[in-house]
Amino acid sequence: MPKSTAIKTSIISKVHLIIFLSFVSAFIVSNYLVSRDVSPLLSKLSDDSMLKTSSKVLEKIQQELNIAKTLAISLATIANSLPNDKKNLHNLLPKIINAQGLIQTVVGGGIWPEPFKADPKLEKNSLFWGKNNQGKLIYFDDYNQTSAPAYHNESWYTPVKNLKADQVHWSESYIDPYTQQHMITVSAPIFRDGEFYGVSTIDLNLDNIIQLIKDNASQLGGHGFLVDSTGLFISQPKTTLDQQQPDTSPLSLSILTKNNLSFVADKKNRPRHHQDTENIKFFDINAVNTEDDTRVLLLNMPETQWTLGFSTAKSAFRAPINNFLKKAAIYQVVTLFIFLTVIYFCIQKYIQQPFMRLILQLRNNDKLLKYPQVDDELGKLTQLVNQRHQELQASRKKLRESSDNLQRALDSAHAGTVFFDVKSHTLDWDEKSSMIFGLCHDELGNKYDALIQIVHPDDLEKITVHFKAAIDDPAIMNYEIEYRVILTGQSMRWVQGSVRFTRQADGTAISCSGLHFDLTERKASEASLLAQENAENSNRLKSEFLANMSHELRTPMHGILSFSEFGIKKSETAEREKLLQYFIYIKTSGQRLLALLNDLLDLSKVEAGKLILNKQKADLNTIIDTCNREQQQHLADSELSIQFDKRQPRLDANFDATRITQVVCNLLSNAIKFSSPNTVISISSDKNDLNQLVFSINNHGTPIPANELESIFDPFIQSSKPPSDITGTGLGLAISREFIEAHGGKIWAEANKEEGATFKFFIPSTAKATI
């Protein structure tokens, strides 16, 4: 078997394939489900993480701002409570400004009175301290110089006039021209006696905040930024010294232009708490030149009107998911691989190997299959196969025995088998049949043709016509046929075929099968037996004939001898009439003897082929009438009457009138002999359509058995029932048959339904007269 076919058809291969495909499908489906359900979940976690980080950052920024705010309000309060005491203010204010120490982000602060309020002589009278590069707080008087611009018009000053006592104003972010630090200023109003007095300010260094955002952004794996109320970036993404210029990077532009403007506009009008959901905004942007979608979170800070934002490339938070999925997939693959391997080896060990072992055993014709585990399925299968094997062996043995017996029976019967297929019209037989037909078994083509060729021509019809008729007759189930075949060497063999038909429900023959017998020996012995029987029969008939003849001869001889004896004895004493009567009796007896001898002569002539007919024109009806007249005495004695039906007045033809008279008289005499008393003998004569003269005589009396209707025409035979009842030579019918057949006619007997018999003959009416 080719290996490819074996693999294609192997159940084990199919099981392997099915398991493998199942696992692949399970792998694909599980991964699809994981990616479908887990990704959004992880996205949400990512958003939460961003929000959490952002809130934390916001809290810290708020803390910073609150410190600055508190300090600004504190300065305003001090300025309110210590009016115009410049000395005290100089002592106290720096302490407040520097309350957080060196490292703190408050880098400057002071109070800025209205023009001419603190000192009617001075327009500018600010008290301002700033930190130098070493972080030391130094008093700056630069703003009070006459050359310096009036601070009352600064953007951080003017809006404060409208504020209430506990309110502050936050400036835009800026770079301090002196320290080059990124800063913001918070301004609080100073009221004295309910009147606006001036402004207190605290400068806040934004570096801490910027660093905070930067650190957290890098933790999130993205960018962080802070935008002030004017839409300028305080912090990243692109924080430069040239900060006042708008950031034009694609990402920044996208954030600001596309999504954030309305957000920024809103917050100006309706400042809210930064944790309100309205102040939180998530959105995705697909920035130009970035490889991946970006997730952006904006947090609004209502008080300062700042916006804190974080952006992370989606890939950044997808990466862990993908990593997780990848790892999960790898674990799955590994698990599946282990699983498949285990299953593969299990199948190999527990299914394939046992199967292969059994198959090998079967292939090697092991008598009984061996399988160690009796209880499992294969064990049971093995048991059943073994059981079936043993049954098969037993039935094979039986079959062989019965086949041997049958063959022996066939051999002993000298019988050959024969099979005929009706549809294909083919004949088949075994070697023995071929031997019977004297044919070489191996060289036969179509056996039907072979048979037809050797069948004796006289028997051909039995096969070509009678046998075929039997095939078509649904009623015939068994058919026997005897025929002769001509063997090579021209010897003849008798064959008997005995077959049984197999028929469909509607009677159509399908086939027949049966036996051929060589009948030659039996036929020969039958023939010799028949010959012997014939000889014996012939002898017996001759003996009977002789005995009969003796009887028939003795009766007239008895008369001749007796009356001649009486004549001799009484020749002298008897009267003349008496003697005459003796002579008449002697003559009658002599005539009877002569008639008998003539009968014998006729028969011997016919049998010797020496009968010569003298055909002359004569009338059959006349002959019948003559015979009737002659038998009048006998009819009267037996109390019989005759009914003669002449269909035609005359039946003229050329025939031997003497012979036909003999026949008619003989038939009439027989009819009288076999009739019961007081019955009618019916005679009819006619000429039929075939121009034949037809004679029929019917009596009522002793019936003739059916099997004797033919044999009564044989010489010396009289109807067996009752033989002793009849007198006669037994030659009458034999002679009659010879005469009628010599005329070219036919004579036969028919048994009547009730009793008696009908004898009929016909002779042609067209014969020419004998010259």
Next chain:
Amino acid sequence: MKKPYILAVDDEELNLLILEELLGDKYELGFVKNGRCCLESVNERLPDLILMDVNMPIMDGLEACSVLKNQQGTAHLPIVMLSALANEVESNDGLSTGASAYITKPFEENLLLDTIQLYL
């Protein structure tokens, strides 16, 4: 002295004529043509002896003999078979039915007369 009555049974008229010629002077003779007529005749008048032919129509001599021999009142009747059947077998058949004698035709005149004499 009254003549003994002999019933002759034969289908051949000639044979009856011969018997009449032969026995007519000494015996009273009755003639019938077959076995059945014989039985009827015996019923009417019991003969002293029966001369019975064998081959006859309707009922043959053997059957008639057998009937008579098996019938009370007739079993004692002497029956002499007269037949043209000359074989030993046939004569044995005749005697086996109970006939007293079997004479083949043609017969010697004296043989018949002596036989009749013997059984009367």
